[in-house]
Each structure stands twice: as C-alpha cells, then as structure tokens.
Amino acid sequence: MSSDETSRNDTPEGYDPRAVQDTWSARWAELRPFRADESDDARERRYALDMFPYPSGDLHMGHAEAFAIGDVRARFWFQRGYDVLHPIGWDSFGLPAENAAIKRDSHPAEWTYANIETQAASFQRYAPSFDWSRRLHTSDPEYYRWTQWLFLRFYERGLAYRKGGQVNWCPNDQTVLANEQVVGGHCERCGWLVEKRVLTQWYFRITDYADRLLDDMDQLEDGWPERVLLMQRNWIGRSTGADVDFVIEGRDAPVTVYTTRPDTLFGATFMVVAADAPLAEEIVAPEQRAAFEAYRDEVSRESEIERMSAEREKTGVFLGRYAVNPVNGERIPVWASDYVLAEYGHGAIMAVPAHDQRDLDFALKFDLPVRVVVETGGPDPVQSGVATPGEGTIVNSGPIEGLTKTDAIPRIIEVLEERGTGKAAVNFRLRDWLVSRQRFWGCPIPIVHCAACGEVPVPDEELPVKLPADLKGADLAPKGTSPLAAAEAWVNVACPKCGGAAQRDTDTMDTFVDSSWYYFRYCSPQYTDGPFDPEAVRRWMPVDQYTGGVEHAILHLLYSRFFTKVLYDLGMIDFTEPFLRLLNQGQVVNGGKAMSKSLGNGVDLGEQIDEFGVDVVRLAMLFAGPPEDDIDWADVSPQGMAKFLSRLHRVAAEVTSEPGTAPAGGDVALRRVTHRTIAEVTTLVDSDRFNVAIARLMELVTATRRAIDGGAGPADPAVREAAETATLILSLFAPYTAEDAWDRLGRRAPVATAGWPSADPALLVQESVTCVVQVAGKVRDRLEVAPDIDAADLERQALASPKIKDALAGADIAKVIVRAPKIVNIVPRR
RNA sequence: GCGGGCGUGGCGAAAUGGCAUACGCGGCAGGUUUAGGUCCUGUUGGUGGAGACACCGUGGGGGUUCGAGUCCCCCCGCCCGCACCA
Numbered sequence: 031m032s033s034d035e036t037s038r039n040d041t042p043e044g045y046d047p048r049a050v051q052d053t054w055s056a057r058w059a060e061l062r063p064f065r066a067d068e069s070d071d072a073r074e075r076r077y078a079l080d081m082f083p084y085p086s087g088d089l090h091m092g093h094a095e096a097f098a099i100g101d102v103r104a105r106f107w108f109q110r111g112y113d114v115l116h117p118i119g120w121d122s123f124g125l126p127a128e129n130a131a132i133k134r135d136s137h138p139a140e141w142t143y144a145n146i147e148t149q150a151a152s153f154q155r156y157a158p159s160f161d162w163s164r165r166l167h168t169s170d171p172e173y174y175r176w177t178q179w180l181f182l183r184f185y186e187r188g189l190a191y192r193k194g195g196q197v198n199w200c201p202n203d204q205t206v207l208a209n210e211q212v213v214g215g216h217c218e219r220c221g222w223l224v225e226k227r228v229l230t231q232w233y234f235r236i237t238d239y240a241d242r243l244l245d246d247m248d249q250l251e252d253g254w255p256e257r258v259l260l261m262q263r264n265w266i267g268r269s270t271g272a273d274v275d276f277v278i279e280g281r282d283a284p285v286t287v288y289t290t291r292p293d294t295l296f297g298a299t300f301m302v303v304a305a306d307a308p309l310a311e312e313i314v315a316p317e318q319r320a321a322f323e324a325y326r327d328e329v330s331r332e333s334e335i336e337r338m339s340a341e342r343e344k345t346g347v348f349l350g351r352y353a354v355n356p357v358n359g360e361r362i363p364v365w366a367s368d369y370v371l372a373e374y375g376h377g378a379i380m381a382v383p384a385h386d387q388r389d390l391d392f393a394l395k396f397d398l399p400v401r402v403v404v405e406t407g408g409p410d411p412v413q414s415g416v417a418t419p420g421e422g423t424i425v426n427s428g429p430i431e432g433l434t435k436t437d438a439i440p441r442i443i444e445v446l447e448e449r450g451t452g453k454a455a456v457n458f459r460l461r462d463w464l465v466s467r468q469r470f471w472g473c474p475i476p477i478v479h480c481a482a483c484g485e486v487p488v489p490d491e492e493l494p495v496k497l498p499a500d501l502k503g504a505d506l507a508p509k510g511t512s513p514l515a516a517a518e519a520w521v522n523v524a525c526p527k528c529g530g531a532a533q534r535d536t537d538t539m540d541t542f543v544d545s546s547w548y549y550f551r552y553c554s555p556q557y558t559d560g561p562f563d564p565e566a567v568r569r570w571m572p573v574d575q576y577t578g579g580v581e582h583a584i585l586h587l588l589y590s591r592f593f594t595k596v597l598y599d600l601g602m603i604d605f606t607e608p609f610l611r612l613l614n615q616g617q618v619v620n621g622g623k624a625m626s627k628s629l630g631n632g633v634d635l636g637e638q639i640d641e642f643g644v645d646v647v648r649l650a651m652l653f654a655g656p657p658e659d660d661i662d663w664a665d666v667s668p669q670g671m672a673k674f675l676s677r678l679h680r681v682a683a684e685v686t687s688e689p690g691t692a693p694a695g696g697d698v699a700l701r702r703v704t705h706r707t708i709a710e711v712t713t714l715v716d717s718d719r720f721n722v723a724i725a726r727l728m729e730l731v732t733a734t735r736r737a738i739d740g741g742a743g744p745a746d747p748a749v750r751e752a753a754e755t756a757t758l759i760l761s762l763f764a765p766y767t768a769e770d771a772w773d774r775l776g777r778r779a780p781v782a783t784a785g786w787p788s789a790d791p792a793l794l795v796q797e798s799v800t801c802v803v804q805v806a807g808k809v810r811d812r813l814e815v816a817p818d819i820d821a822a823d824l825e826r827q828a829l830a831s832p833k834i835k836d837a838l839a840g841a842d843i844a845k846v847i848v849r850a851p852k853i854v855n856i857v858p859r860r
Numbered sequence: 861g862c863g864g865g866c867g868u869g870g871c872g873a874a875a876u877g878g879c880a881u882a883c884g885c886g887g888c889a890g891g892u893u894u895a896g897g898u899c900c901u902g903u904u905g906g907u908g909g910a911g912a913c914a915c916c917g918u919g920g921g922g923g924u925u926c927g928a929g930u931c932c933c934c935c936c937g938c939c940c941g942c943a944c945c946a
Contacts, residue, residue, distance in 0.1 A: 214943090257864060257941075264863075264942055271946085289946060302946090344944090369944045379946045387861090388944050459945055583941085653884070655873060665872050667885050673898090674884085680899095722874065725883035732883095739900090802879050807927050809879055847926050853878050857926050 045679045047643030047672060050770045054779070055154060057769075063780040064108065064159040066115040068569070073113040077570045078104035079549050079609070080158075081578025081586070082119045085145035086126055089152040091618040091625065091635050092579075095661060098651045098763075099615050099720070100577035101158040105762045106715050108159060109786040115570045116159050117552040119166035120146050123174075123541045125203060125219065128471045128506050135503035138471040142169060152636070156644055157765050159782065164555045168544035169471070173551065175494035176561035177544055178476040180593075182487050183600055184234060185477070190465070192485065194230040196306075196373070197464060204508030205468045206231055208540060209461045210265075210585045218585070226330075232466035232475060232537065236592050240266050240458045243591055246606055253611035255658070258583045265584045267459025272443050274380065274452040276301060276353040278313060278364065285309065285353065288375035288457055291382065292446070293438035296427035297403035298380040300363045301353045302346065302392065304370040305329045307377035313364065315350025322347050322366060329368045344369055344392040355380075356451035357428065357442070367392065375457055383411065390417040403427050404435070463589065465540045470497070470506045470513040472538030480525035480532035489526055495534065512536040545586055546593040549573055549608065564602060573609045580614040587612070613718060616660035618651075633663050642668040645675055645764035652720045652763050675767045678731045678760060682753045682771035686744045689776040696748025697741065698793075703733040704752045705793035711759055712786070720763070727759050750775070755787050803828045804855040810837040821848040828854040 067073070080100035083093060104116040127138035134141070146167060153160065166173055184190040198207040202222035206229060211218040236243075244266050247259050271290035278285050287301065303310040305326050314322045325347040346367030353364050369388055370379050383393035383400040390411055393400050400412050406422035408414075424430050429445050430438040446452030466475060474495045476488040488495055498517035506513045514536040515521060525532035547561060553570045554563035587609070594608040617624065620631040638647050649671040654661040693701060707730040714723035734752040738744050754775055761768035761781045772781035796817045801824060803811040811833040815824060825848050828834060834856065841858035848854050 260864065261941060267942095267945065269945075287946080291946080342944090367944095369946095371945065374945045381946085386946070388946075391944090457945075580940090653872090659873095662872080665885080667872090670885055676899095719874095721872090722883080725874075728883055735900095800879080804878085804927080807878095812879080845926060847878095849878065853927090855878080855926050 045676055045683075045770065047645050047675055047767060048640075050766045051155065051644055054766050054769045055157060057779055058157070061780050063783050064104075064114070064116060064161050065163060066117075066161050066570075067113045068566075070113055073111065075570060076104075076107040076112045076114045077573045077575075078107060078114060078116045079552075079573045079576045080116075080118070081576070081582065082121050082545070082548060083149060084121045084124060084126075085142055085149055087145060088148050089156065089635055091633050091638075091663065094156065094635050094638075094647055095618050095651045096577060096579065096615050097153075097156065097158050098648045099613065099657045099718075100575075101648075102652065102715065102720055102762045103575050103577065103613075103718075104159045105765070105782060106786075108783055109758065109761065111785060114159075115164075115552065116161055117164040117166075117555075118153065118158070118160040118162065119164070119548060119552065119555075120149070120168065121541065121545050121548070122146060122167040122169040123472045123538075123544055125205075125469060125471070128469060131471075132503060132506050137499070137502045138506070139169070142471075143167075155639065156648075159765075164552050166548065166551055166555050168473075168541070168548060171494045171496050173548075174473040174544065176551070177473045177539065177547070178488070178493050178495060179490060180547060180561055181473075181539065181543070182476055182490065182493075184596065185487055187596075187599075189235045189238065189596060190232060191235065192230055192232050195228065196226050197229050197231055199225045199227040199229075201225055203469075204510050206464055206466065208464045208542070210463070210588070211540075231464050232535075232539075233462040234465050234543075234592070236463045236589075237458060237460055239592050239595050240268065240460050242595055242606070243460075243588065244268055246591070246595070249607045250610075250612075253609075255580075255612060255614055258580065258587065258612060258614065261583045262588055265460065265588065269457050269459075271455060271457070272439075272446065272452050273376070273455040274446060275356060276380065277356070279352045279354065279361075281313060281351075284451075285313075285378055286376045287378050287380045288455055289380055289382075291385065291435075291439075292442045292452070293424060293427075293430060293433075293435050294382040294385050294403050295355070295357050295380070295442060296430075297382040297384050297401045298355055298362060299383060299393070299399040299401055300365060300381045302365050302367050302370045302379050302381050302389075303349065304372035304377040305346075305366045305368050307370075307372040309377060310349065310366040313349060313351050314366070318348060318350035322349060325366065332368075344388070344395050346392060346396065348396075356449065357445065363398070365392075365396070373461065374459070383417065385411075385417055385419050387417040387419070390415070401426065463540075463592075465543055466535075466537035467540055468510065468512045469508070469538055470501060472541060473544060474514070475535040475537050475539060477535040478523060478525060478532045479535060480528060480530060482530055483525055483527045483532075486525055486527045486532070492526070512538065514538070542586060542589050546589045547597075549576075549590075550597070550603075560602075562602075567603055571603070572605050572607060575611045575613060576609040577613045577615065579617075583614075613657060615657050616655075618661045618663055620662065621664045622662060638668070642672060643766070645767045646671045649675065649724065649764050653724045655721055657718055657720060674728060674731070675760075675764055677735065678727075678756055679767055679771050679774070681731055681734050681738065682757055683774040684738055684744045685750045685753050685775055687747055687750045689750075691747045691750055693747045693751035696746050696751060697737055698748070700733060700737045700742060700746070700748040700752055702793050702796075703730060704748070704755050705789045707759070708755060708787050709789040709794055712789070715762065723759070724763060727756060727763075730756050730759075757781060758784060758787055799851050801828075801851050802853045803831060803834055804853065805834060805837040806857055807855060808837075810834055815851050817851050819851050821850045824848055824850045824854060828856065 080097055104114055107114045122142050127142045130141040131138040181190055198212050200207050200217040200222055202220045212224050215224055217224055269290050272292040273286050273288055275284040275286050346365045349364045349366055351364045352361045355362055381389035383389040384402040385404055403426050404422040405425050406418040406420045408418040411417050421435050424433050424438045430441050443454050476495045478486045480486050498520040501517055505516055521533050523532055523534055550562045554566035557563045590608050595606055597603045598606050620633050623629055625632045646668045650666045650668055654666050707726050710726050711723045737749055742749055757768050757771045769779055769781050798814045799817050801813045801815045802809050811831045813827055825846055838858055844859040845857040
C-alpha cells in the first residue's frame, strides 16, 4: 500500500503528452499501419472519407474536430481488422489563392502548394490514420485532366450546355454564382449582395436528375441526418399540379400557367405575368406600355433582398390585356408583378385570391374581384384579408361542384385534357447548375470556339488543357471577364475540327465540379486510363462513412449525388448513391460565438497542441459532447483530459505481469468491468456516441486503479487485461498516449492495428442484480437477486421485505407489476 | 409565414417507457507536500432534518400508463433551414 502511495505522488515518470509525439510519429512513418490493402480480397472492406480541406492556411480548430471524429471511425475499423481506405487530399482550386497571388504578385500555385505543405505537416502531427500514398490535389494537371474528361462526357450527353439568361453575379468576386451559392441573397463565399446579370454561361443539366435525386433519397433514409435529407428535398422542391392554357385576346398562342390547385380554377379572377419575363414585354397593350416599362425598370433596380421580402406590399401594373379562363370562358385581366418569378413554372400564374394569400394581397391592393370556390368554414377572405387555402367543399365550379380537393384535382385535369386546354404537370424549384466562372485558378473548360464549327470539344488525347503558366499577380485582377482571356498565346488555337483560327473557352469551372468526384479518384489516384479504375471503385465504393460539415448539405452533397448518377448512366459504376452514411460534426466556437478575427476570440490549433499535446486536443473534441453538437472551447477542460491520459498511462506502466499472461483466474470483478466495457464501447462507437464511450473508458481506468491499489494488485492478470483493453480503446481517441502505454505494457507497436478486444459473454452475465421495489411508483427497497430469478419468486421476496411491509402499512394490494429482475412495482388499493 | 430540431445540476452532458443527473469540469472537505501545483480520497440537484430519512425536482399546463426526461395534445422559449416557387 505504501509503495503505491509513493508512486502515485510522483510526477508520472517520463510521461508527457507532448514528448511522446515525436518518437511515435517517426516510428509510425516507418510502420505505415494505415495503407489500404489492394491485395487481400478476403477481409471486409470499409471506406472512411473526410471532406477534404481547402488549403486556406494552417489547420484550425474546426479541422481538429472534424478529422478527430472521422479518425475514430477509421481507427475503429482498422482495429476490427477491416481493410480500410482512409485517404486525404486537397480541394486546391479556388478564389483565395488568386487574391493572394494578386497581392503578392505571384502565381496562385505558390500560395496554394505552400499552404498544402503546411497543412500536411500539421496533419502528420495530428496523426489521423490516413493512407498518405493516395494524396491528391484537384489543382494538379493529373487530376484536372479527368475533371475535363468528365466535362466532355457530360457535354456529349447534352448534360453540359451553354445558354444565355439572367444569372447571379457577385460584384466582389467578379464572377457568376450557382443558385446553390446564393444564400439569402448573398454570396455564399464572401457575403456580398448578389446582383442579376444577363450573360451566356455553361450549365450542368442537373434538373434532368431532379426526380432521381429525390427518389434515391430512400437509400439514404437510415444513414443520413434527417435534416440534410429534408434540406435537399426542399431545395429540389418537387410539386405536382397542372398546366392550364389560357387564351390571350389578340394573341395566337395561348399562355400556359402552372398551378398546384387546379381545383380552384373557377376562382381565378385575374392573371399575373412576371414583370421581367419576355411574355410581359410582348403582350403589353400599347396604351399601357409606358406604365409597364416604368414598372419593369423599377423592379430591375431593386435588390434581391427587397424583392424577396414577403412582408412587402404587392406592386404591379395592368397590361391592358385579357385572358380567357378555359373552364368557364370568363374574361380576366392580365397584370404584371414582381411577385411572380420569371424562372419558375411558365413565368405566369392564374390568380385565385380567395384561396391564396399572395393573390389576395394583390387583389385587395388593386381592387380586383375575389370569388370563393372552396367552402372551408373560414372567414370571408375579403372581409378578413386572410385567404383560405385549406380543404373544403368545392362550390361555384361546374363539373367539380361539391367535390373535395382530393377528388376535384384529378377530375378537373380530366376535363382539361378532354378539351385539350391543360394537363397534369410536375414542377421543380431546382435550377440547372451554373458551372462556369470568370476566374483564373480553376479547371479550364475544355471547349474551343470556332467561327465556322461553333463549340468544339478538345479531343480527349489533348487533355489536360493546362492553365497558362505565364499569368500572375495583376494579370489575375478581376475585371468581370476571365483573366485567362489575357493569355493570348493560350487562347488562340487551331480548331480541332476544321483547323481554322479558333479560341479556347476562357472560363474555368466552379470548384464544386472538382470536389464532386474526388472520392472516386482516391480509389485509384495514379490511374492514367480514366478518372478512376472501375475495378478499384468496385472494390471500395460506395463510401461507408462520410464525415464533414453541414454547410455542404445542399451544395457539395447534391452535386456529388448528381455526378454519381451520371457516372452510373455512363456505365462506369454500378451504384447510384456515393455516400451510405453521413456524419455532420458541429462547429467549434469560443464563448458562445463563432471564432473570428473581428471578435478576437480565435483559438489557434497549433498553440493548443503546443501547450497540451495532440492527444489532449483530440480527446477534448471527442469528449465534449455528441459529435453533431457544437463545442464551446471555453467550456472544455484540456487539463482534465491531460489528467485522464496520465491516469491511464500510469495504470499501464504499473502492470507487472508478463505480456501474454492469460487473464483467466484474475480478479473476476475487474474482469466483469473490462468485458462489460468492451461490449458497451463497441456499440457506442458504432453509433457515433464517442463522448459516452470515453466516459465508459474512464470508468474502466478507475476500476483498474482501484484493483491495483486494493485487493488484486499490479501483478493480477485481470489488471493487465483491463489495462490492455483500456489502451486499445484509447487508441481510437488518443493515438500517442495509447501507443506509449502499449509500449509500457511490453507490447509491440503499432497499437492501432493490434486488434479490437471481444467481450466474453460469460463475463457479461451479472452474478446478481439490484432489483428496485417500488410502492406506488416510489422506490422503497432494493433487493440483490439472481439475474435469472423468475417473476413469482421475485414478487414473493418483494412482498416479504420488511421495508415494503412498512411502506404498505397494511393497505390492500391492487396490483403487482414484476419485470424480473429489474423492478417490482406494488400498487396499493386506494 | 412554412418546415424541422431542442429545452435535464453552477457548467459540458448521460439515461432500450423502469433507481433522473453516469462521465467530466467547477466547488467544498481531507490526505500527501516546506509551500503551491501535480497526485490521491471523500463529498456536491433543491428544501427540511444533527441524523436515519422525508418531501419536491428534467421549460409550463394537461393526457396515456402500474410507472413518463422519454409517448400524445396545448402553450412558452431558444436554435436551424426555406422564404412571394403559384
């Protein structure tokens, strides 16, 4: 006892969480324990993927959390003996590199690759279980060659195309943006207010895949967070209804409108055309033209934010024309307004003010008629100013009179189809993906524009179209058109088709194109006959777990799903969803707020590691709470984590039995704790509950400490078993300490692949369990009983308890509920 | 406005409908120490009680159940997503 006291009072000899790092990282570099094995087909395979970083500087606290979480998953699979693919790479095209190059009068590659080296070195220290041999960078010609190759396959299938039209424009970044990159009217990247411009741009026809992107979500129901699926569903925004043709007086072709409520067609009292739609311009009557143009110009000047505000009062102008309702021949006025969107549906609507709030607001503002055609039991819309969009009985509606909405919709569609004035229709909120960017540091679009031949794809064998090396510094300054246009020698080429003078397309691709397929490339990063080796992809994909931030819920994840479906259609792969499980880690904040320079609350990862060591930072990240929750760094205690690590290390160092000592015959109570911990931690890690798994590990260490200090002593084989188990579990969370403890236990590195312990079922059976005896739901006694005690026996024992007799105080018993062996509840008659 | 999620000690958080608050931080007390720190032990939801113990307690109200933090309904608060998508 006294010797234990002494050793516990000493500073833990030789153990310093920071000191072990250099030793072991050098050793691991020799051992390379995390190489994915291509040769072994017998082992189960797993693909653990982390969202690859953008090389904006050094790694930060957010990376530390995300990669710690992804690494627990990968290390768990390594320990279980699976053949694991856990790669790393860099999403290395993008604007910040360009801005840095302008500032430093250098080439974006310099900044980019210097940052990559910085991050790679930090990763080496942070020690995720990466297979470094598969490292890739999307800005390498060896990579973007295949991005271009894929673009051309899209092009051949009509999935990449150019069109003119209104696009989102970021005035700060001086480039166009995809719809997905406009968040609340602002640029997703830089936060500037987005403007509209009319430009000709490249698009990917993602709308062709809208139905499949929705329907295939069934495959993800169990593996993806519900809210991400929901966000994607909302983003795609499928709605069903009908297209209805309205004749416009004095125009040959009818105008089609889309409605989800064809059952309210008899209540349509006017029509509204989007003010910025060509249709409005075309049909406006001469006497209204001046008023219309004034209105339209006013609308085009207002910001997206103003326009989107639903609170705002409705505005509009009468176009001086009338449409004819196809079901009742009624003549209704046609107006133009900005509350109708040119890009959705047909850019024109039938307005049913009684049953749609927006239409009602408009009708009341401009004194247009309102007709109730659904009796909902609600108040009169004109009197109350509140539309009644709910269910009810259809009235004033000819062939659908008296029906409910559910019955009326198919019936009225039948009527429209018989008359040839309408049909059932589906609409999506999703727009095609705008992929061209007027920036330098991206993947060039492999198309040549020829005066004679038009758009001509660069032949596959001429790929990659490399970025010109001679542009740098001020050449890259944003000017609204691509800086690549300045590289004349690069731009001017012979047309691949006719050989005549032609020009390269000077736009580059959205960097989200690069990141839409990198996880395929990881399967065979050296492959030169295509973007990936189909054999390797069959081996590793789809990804078993994808770890990353929720900020990509619609952008990257939707695009990647789209790419995967196109690759499937190209016959290159045989699955349709790339990521089976998705884990979105929370954010690391400080003092309740996101870390930022302006708040001065940033926490530097490098400094934290210098002060506490990698293992402390990793453990703190994992123990702070569930991985999906935000971590407030102000609330975590690195000192507490350090204390635990040294407790565990000391326990391992104190074990005196020889490695390989059989645990049988050791302290049974400790062995039970060990095996229960194995069973629980296995389940907990499987279900991403790392914080609870670490809590169980702490309990095991405490139990081992007590066994060493108490009866069993440091030589007991059960103590070795417990210490080895704790070390193996720790290897998922704190690899350096685990390795050093493993070494102290006389075992050989690496602990990372030493094998996951398995729980002995015999030791999971409790000798006795505590049964709670309640009277009227309140605990009045506890009994130690055999775990397999039968209900009748347990009931007898419970009723015989003196405490229970006291609590009952002679009352009659109405009922006894027995759930052997855990609980007995005795209900007295009242 | 629509959709979704969440409200548990001083704090981060645990809890297949079955002992609420595991584990950790912080606090308190003690041990070790020249001292401090490290380390070790104990204790720590509230109220009352010297104590055994009793009562109350998971945002508020109601319900289902022998039994509710957990399931259902209403309300309050916070967070997230979408936001004139016809």
